[in-house]
Amino acid sequence: MNLNDVNRGIHKHKKLKRVGRGPGSGHGKTSGRGHKGQGQLAGWTSHPAFEGGQFPVSRRVPKRGFNNRFALVVKAINVSALNELFKSGDEVTVESLRGTGLANGRFDVLKILGNGELTKKLKISAHRFSETALAKIQKAGGEAVVLPGKAPVVKGERRKKAGRPSARA
Numbered sequence: 001m002n003l004n005d006v007n008r009g010i011h012k013h014k015k016l017k018r019v020g021r022g023p024g025s026g027h028g029k030t031s032g033r034g035h036k037g038q039g040q041l042a043g044w045t046s047h048p049a050f051e052g053g054q055f056p057v058s059r060r061v062p063k064r065g066f067n068n069r070f071a072l073v074v075k076a077i078n079v080s081a082l083n084e085l086f087k088s089g090d091e092v093t094v095e096s097l098r099g100t101g102l103a104n105g106r107f108d109v110l111k112i113l114g115n116g117e118l119t120k121k122l123k124i125s126a127h128r129f130s131e132t133a134l135a136k137i138q139k140a141g142g143e144a145v146v147l148p149g150k151a152p153v154v155k156g157e158r159r160k161k162a163g164r165p166s167a168r169a
Contacts, residue, residue: 076115077112078116110127126144127148
């Protein structure tokens with residue numbers, strides 16, 4: 001590769017494709033729309049998943065099971081990972097885990113699992129703990145703090161808080 005090949009074909013100000021400007025332009029007569037059919041008409045577009053009449057892939061692939069849109073996303077972390085990253089006496093929180101890169105991404109609930117060994121005394125704050133994780137944390141002399149989860153939505157609760165009378169009264 002030569003140095004002058006690096007920017008070849010890259011244009012800062014690309015010219016607009018001008019269609020319907022005669023046969024000399026290369027986009028004359030049918031303006032790239034072909035002959036006959038719906039595609040030649042103005043304002044017509046095919047469906048994005050249309051495959052030319054072929055049985056579409058969205059209908060070929062079987063759908064299985066149930067995906068709960070409202071389920072909480074649980075991030076699971078083992079005590080062995082905490083043992084490697086934190087020093088004895090440290091406080092393990094959701095923010096400190098994000099800082100170390102252990103709890104990246106979006107999640108609703110943090111759960112500590114008991115896989116591996118825990119030899120350090122840690123104060124761990126999480127939403128959930130497995131039984132083995134709790135036992136290992138207490139055995140090492142640490143503390144497990146249970147964080148409150150998302151508050152459940154109670155039907156009609158917002159209306160009562162606002163001080164407005166209910167619709168049935």
